[in-house]
Amino acid sequence: MGDKTPLYQDHERLGARIVDFGGWDMPLHYGSQVEEHHAVRTDAGLFDVSHMTVVDLEGETVQAWLRHLLANDVARLKAPGKALYSCLLNEQGGVIDDLIVYFLAPDRYRMVVNAATREKDLSWLQARAAGSGVTVRERPELAMIAAQGPSARDKASTLLAPADRDAALALEPFTAAQFGQLFVARTGYTGEDGWEIIVPADAAAEAWRTLENAGVRPCGLGARDTLRLEAGMNLYGQDMDDTTTPLESGLGWTVAWEPADRDFIGRAVLEAQRAAGAPRKLVGLLLEDRGVLRGHQRVVTPAGDGEVTSGSFSPTLGRSIGFARVPAAAGEHVEVDIRGRLLGARVVRPPFVRNGKSRIQLD
């Protein structure tokens, strides 16, 4: 028995197959993972992501503190409500977690971090906050629901008071705002338009049912995984962890090198690795033969072996796709050891799918 979100009874009512995910009892799917996946690509899907950890950071010095803590630079967030994706690094440049940070006010930011990394993240944040003037406050009384897909914002806007709908629908990508008790952010983990909505736990079930009734289809973590993989988005613990740097994880774009005098944790190691060239890289793979890529399969390249970090069948492409960490010098074609057979795979640049459409050549 794991932790349960405020929506657990709704998952049971909907006939979800429940699985353990980072200590939480979460829905894997409600019948068909593939149909749920397609619903998000073509219409609107609803996800319970209340297992994720919301942390509010407050204090006069919070911006400077975050600029030291995160590899991306919160000074890029100019207006309240703007959001940024960043890695949280250790001194060795390894990724403690990946997260989204929202700029709420000059003395107030909000972070959403992964469920499975909750304890180590909180202890890292608390230790760095000691004596800094920043308070770290977890918000376990908040639940989180994602509505994702081309029709998601339109359908989900019924959740808002009529007077707030236009303002909510006008939110730019990677921007959030508070409407009554709802914190609405135009972010997601699917490669589609949509919202992530933070709501008080005691109002979560009502919000969920309102969205269900508006035609937003409940989707489990299974679809969430194939959607994020198609969208070229990393999953912490599979595609990167404490022992890999962002440069080895396809996340170099999230490191803010400028201004050069911003001293962030892990910077020295990343600078050295950038100068010398990272020995490994994370790439997208499209399996050319029949089969399915899975995590930990061996990847054979002329430059040495690598490993699949995430792999699955792509419902949108009808082919198997994945990410792999391979030697930096690996070329365009590699082979993957699937049950003792070497199958051909092509190195492609993620995302595989964005906004419902394939972004790669299939043949």
Add this chain to the structure above:
Amino acid sequence: MSKIPAELKYAPTHEWLRPEDDGSVTLGISDHAQEALGDLVFVETPEVGRSLAPGEACAVVESVKAASDVYSPIAGAVTAVNEALATQPELLNSDPYGEGWIMKIQPTSGIETPELLDAKAYAATLED
């Protein structure tokens, strides 16, 4: 409640067997198995002619989430595989006892092994 046709034999590992008039045996996976696996997206079938030992992994079925081995409960030689599964692995979900059959095996001896269950005994294993 999953379907368990009374005329079939079942392995504890969720394969079904159906003796055919020509002496061969058809093998597939049970309705319970397909439901537990979820949407199937790939099936790896053995080469025709391959000989199988009892309990040997003879095929792989992959759902969106994971790969699972299929075991032959009996000894024999593979005489046919279901070619339709190459392009329509979802047949395993939609019709596990019919169009979703996986292979035909010519048994080297009888199929009445103590490990094989009748429908009632297989149903009982699912209730645990």
